[in-house]
Amino acid sequence: MRFARPPRLWARLKPLRRHARGATLVEFAVIAAPLIALLIAIVQTSLTFFAQQVLETTAEKAGRLILTGAVQRQGMKRADFNKAVCDSLPAFLKCANVLVDVQTANSFSSADTTAPTITFGSDGKPTNATAYDPGNPGDIVVMKVIYLWSVAPGPLGFDLSTLSNGQRLLMATAVFKREAYT
Numbered sequence: 001m002r003f004a005r006p007p008r009l010w011a012r013l014k015p016l017r018r019h020a021r022g023a024t025l026v027e028f029a030v031i032a033a034p035l036i037a038l039l040i041a042i043v044q045t046s047l048t049f050f051a052q053q054v055l056e057t058t059a060e061k062a063g064r065l066i067l068t069g070a071v072q073r074q075g076m077k078r079a080d081f082n083k084a085v086c087d088s089l090p091a092f093l094k095c096a097n098v099l100v101d102v103q104t105a106n107s108f109s110s111a112d113t114t115a116p117t118i119t120f121g122s123d124g125k126p127t128n129a130t131a132y133d134p135g136n137p138g139d140i141v142v143m144k145v146i147y148l149w150s151v152a153p154g155p156l157g158f159d160l161s162t163l164s165n166g167q168r169l170l171m172a173t174a175v176f177k178r179e180a181y182t
Helices: 009-018 023-067 078-087
Strands: 098-105 140-150 167-177
Touching: 023 078, 023 140, 023 167, 078 098
Parallel strands: none
Antiparallel strands: 098 140, 140 167
16 A cells, blocks of 8 residues: 655645745835835935034134134125135035124133024024124134025934924034234
């Protein structure tokens, strides 16, 4: 008497294997949206940090003009100094979005380095008044270079904006004591 061989395991699974062809597509569809959202968030965050670093470099260059007394020797007015700041910005940052605030302080501990509350007019432009006092030798100078960075809300509720109009406030601050340079 001969016994029938049971079908091999592979043969039993063959019908299931035929129906699994779309599984990879379904699995990718499930993870695609979060993956793309994560990639967009990474790119947007990286660009924002890059813009912040560029603004820091711009503030350093502009602060050096005040620190060395070049602003005072050249008789730079507010518009001239703002132009010098704008000239050191890279092409992807617009001068129209820059605010420059230069003030003197009585001491380092009393220097106001906080971010200003930005208010906007009906035209969407900032209405904040900024100061321009580059000081004299021996003065403590607080210089803020403020940039209104446009951000787009990302998928899944990711949003880097910090202002009411959907922009992000980037700010670079330099606090230094002016010395007498010749």
